[in-house]
Amino acid sequence: MPWRQQVFLFSIIAAFSLGIGVGFFMQGLTLILPFAGFELTALAIALYISAWRGGRKEIIKIARYKVTVEVGYSEPHTIKEFDRAWLQIVLIKSRNPWYPSKLFLRSHGKQMEVGKFLNEEERKALSITLKQSVKTVINT
Amino acid sequence: MSEAVAHDDHHDHKPTGIGRWLFSTNHKDIGTMYLVFSLIMFFVGGAMAMVIRAELFQPGLQFVDPQFFNSMTTVHALVMIFGALMPAGVGLANWMIPMMIGAPDMAMPRMNNMSFWILPFAFTLLLLTFFMPGGAPAGGWTMYPPLVLQLGDGFPFLIFAVHFLGVSSIMGAINIIATVFNMRAPGMTFMRLPLFVWTWIITAFLLIASMPVLAGAVTMLLTDKYFGTAFFNAAGGGDPVLFQHIFWFFGHPEVYILVLPSFGIISQVIPTFSRKPLFGYASMVYATASIAFLSFFVWAHHMFTVGMPLTGELFFMYATMSIAVPTGVKIFNWMATMWKGSMTFETPMLFSIGVLFMFSIGGFSGLMMGITPVDFQYHDTYFIVAHFHYVIVPGIIYGVFAGVYYWLPKWTGVMYDEKLGKLHFWLSTISVNVLFFPMHFIGLAGMPRRIPDYNTIFTGWNQIISIGGFAFGLSQLILVWVVIKCARGQGEKATDQVWESAHGLEWTLSSPPPFHSFTTPPQVTDATAHS
Numbered sequence: 001m002p003w004r005q006q007v008f009l010f011s012i013i014a015a016f017s018l019g020i021g022v023g024f025f026m027q028g029l030t031l032i033l034p035f036a037g038f039e040l041t042a043l044a045i046a047l048y049i050s051a052w053r054g055g056r057k058e059i060i061k062i063a064r065y066k067v068t069v070e071v072g073y074s075e076p077h078t079i080k081e082f083d084r085a086w087l088q089i090v091l092i093k094s095r096n097p098w099y100p101s102k103l104f105l106r107s108h109g110k111q112m113e114v115g116k117f118l119n120e121e122e123r124k125a126l127s128i129t130l131k132q133s134v135k136t137v138i139n140t
Numbered sequence: 141m142s143e144a145v146a147h148d149d150h151h152d153h154k155p156t157g158i159g160r161w162l163f164s165t166n167h168k169d170i171g172t173m174y175l176v177f178s179l180i181m182f183f184v185g186g187a188m189a190m191v192i193r194a195e196l197f198q199p200g201l202q203f204v205d206p207q208f209f210n211s212m213t214t215v216h217a218l219v220m221i222f223g224a225l226m227p228a229g230v231g232l233a234n235w236m237i238p239m240m241i242g243a244p245d246m247a248m249p250r251m252n253n254m255s256f257w258i259l260p261f262a263f264t265l266l267l268l269t270f271f272m273p274g275g276a277p278a279g280g281w282t283m284y285p286p287l288v289l290q291l292g293d294g295f296p297f298l299i300f301a302v303h304f305l306g307v308s309s310i311m312g313a314i315n316i317i318a319t320v321f322n323m324r325a326p327g328m329t330f331m332r333l334p335l336f337v338w339t340w341i342i343t344a345f346l347l348i349a350s351m352p353v354l355a356g357a358v359t360m361l362l363t364d365k366y367f368g369t370a371f372f373n374a375a376g377g378g379d380p381v382l383f384q385h386i387f388w389f390f391g392h393p394e395v396y397i398l399v400l401p402s403f404g405i406i407s408q409v410i411p412t413f414s415r416k417p418l419f420g421y422a423s424m425v426y427a428t429a430s431i432a433f434l435s436f437f438v439w440a441h442h443m444f445t446v447g448m449p450l451t452g453e454l455f456f457m458y459a460t461m462s463i464a465v466p467t468g469v470k471i472f473n474w475m476a477t478m479w480k481g482s483m484t485f486e487t488p489m490l491f492s493i494g495v496l497f498m499f500s501i502g503g504f505s506g507l508m509m510g511i512t513p514v515d516f517q518y519h520d521t522y523f524i525v526a527h528f529h530y531v532i533v534p535g536i537i538y539g540v541f542a543g544v545y546y547w548l549p550k551w552t553g554v555m556y557d558e559k560l561g562k563l564h565f566w567l568s569t570i571s572v573n574v575l576f577f578p579m580h581f582i583g584l585a586g587m588p589r590r591i592p593d594y595n596t597i598f599t600g601w602n603q604i605i606s607i608g609g610f611a612f613g614l615s616q617l618i619l620v621w622v623v624i625k626c627a628r629g630q631g632e633k634a635t636d637q638v639w640e641s642a643h644g645l646e647w648t649l650s651s652p653p654p655f656h657s658f659t660t661p662p663q664v665t666d667a668t669a670h671s
Binding site for chain 2: 020028
């Protein structure tokens with residue numbers, strides 16, 4: 001959902017909930033309003049985080065000699081280039097199986113994590129796809 | 141040189157052992173935990189109901205003392221409402237909402253885990269009060285002061301248990317709102333959402349608006365008892381009746397928090413087994429929203445007898461009546477969906493029709509109580525007990541049963557035993573009516589609620605009611621057996637669609653669904669959407 005619509009819907013919820021809290025506050029029941037405030041803050045944070053995460057993009061471009069990773073939201077804020085010929089694609093399983101694996105691109109002493117927001121299957125599929133794509137470029 | 145170094149080669153990353161459940165962030169696992177917890181609490185609360193019915197089998201005091209009897213009625217309600225019904229709804233939401241909207245999981249998986257694990261902790265606090273000086277809460281689940289303030293050492297445990305339960309509910313509601321707002325598949329517009337999802341969004345809004353009122357109310361009880369405030373103490377300038385107003389300001393929306401998901405479930409089930417699309421989808425959405433909105437303006441019908449201005453009584457009477465209009469729209473639409481449909485009567489459909497008939501009985505007795513002058517006769521009698529149990533048991537619990545039977549083949553990959561399912565339905569339906577219908581008669585004849593002893597003229601009906609209660613309790617063991625069989629994989633293999641006329645994204649997944657639901661978002665069109 002677009003951010004503006006979310007803000008609009010949140011405002012309606014907040015107005016209703018705070019209205020109740022203020023109404024009771026004016027009746028002398030002062031402790032309802034702080035709870036309404038806490039709860040709306042939590043809702044606002046949850047909406048913001050989920051919208052923010054939903055907008056995150058990683059673009060991996062594979063050119064003849066370079067592999068470029070662009071990370072950002074509406075536009076890239078981090079761009080990293082790797083030498084394609086020396087590129088390692090490393091999928092590291094976490095020591096504890098309850099935590100997710102990590103997928104790194106590495107070359108010449110620098111590395112970058114990609115696919116943080118994917119689930120395990122998707123991250124594994126991405127590592128295979130990247131491996132195949134990089135090899136295909138080399139062979140051609 | 142380029143290389144891929146795959147250190148992780150296990151296929152579905154499904155953690156094993158106790159850690160899978162303790163630290164799970166998977167919506168299906170958390171949904172399963174909610175449902176299992178709810179079933180356990182259903183039997184804990186049910187056992188308390190059995191104590192109540194055993195005591196009331198005869199007049200006089202047989203098995204328990206009056207204080208313990210009152211603890212049973214109080215904790216039975218708290219356990220059933222906050223431990224069985226709400227977690228059942230949240231469990232179904234956890235399982236189904238991501239699959240219905242085409243999302244891989246809930247928006248806040250870690251918060252989802254926390255919101256579940258708060259529940260056992262909160263109920264441990266609540267149930268520990270039985271072993272404390274002063275015993276368990278015995279002043280009714282409504283916690284009215286000054287009675288509740290007489291509770292012994294268990295009082296702060298009660299208050300913090302309620303707080304934790306509220307926090308859990310709020311976290312669940314926030315998660316559902318964030319999930320539906322931000323994680324719908326492309327093409328899944330709001331007016332294409334399955335009705336179950338719609339009822340849950342509206343329920344989540346109700347939770348957001350009403351829970352701070354409960355939290356504030358119980359905190360003020362706590363400060364009145366321990367910190368010298370006088371919010372509800374008349375001697376200090378406070379007003380005990382004000383607590384009743386704020387409790388029911390939360391309490392009445394709470395009824396709809398419980399019942400709306402049940403309405404959502406039967407809105408999924410009835411079209412499937414009628415082999416017709418849901419009649420009046422848009423009107424169902426608007427009716428649900430109207431019910432939720434109106435639920436904030438009717439609270440004082442729970443307290444007509446405390447003394448209110450005539451204008452107030454009239455307002456709350458008419459406001460209460462007005463809720464019958466959107467509820468009637470829903471009942472009409474369900475019936476119109478069935479009208480001239482190619483109906484079959486599998487267990488989920490039987491339970492849904494049970495909701496339709498018996499929730500209506502509870503609804504009509506609710507209308508009777510909404511009429512202010514006659515409510516003075518019904519107030520605090522078994523007529524009220526009959527009313528709200530008709531709403532809760534065949535209205536809400538039957539809806540949950542319908543959902544469990546409807547989605548169990550999808551969850552487990554095997555069909556449940558249809559014969560056992562039907563046996564569960566018929567035994568439950570006969571016994572639930574033997575249990576609750578005669579309560580109307582003894583209530584109208586004047587038997588008060590929340591007493592361990594009664595006038596001997598009520599003996600006959602009370603014995604029939606108790607027999608119905610024991611039969612209903614035993615009937616629920618069939619459900620446990622059905623679920624265990626499916627969980628063990630005993631039964632015919634279920635197809636992906638399970639039911640021939642089932643529509644929606646959840647039926648496009650395998651049975652059982654993969655650990656992660658949709659790895660690529662599905663494209664939703666009118667043809668694949670419920671509406």
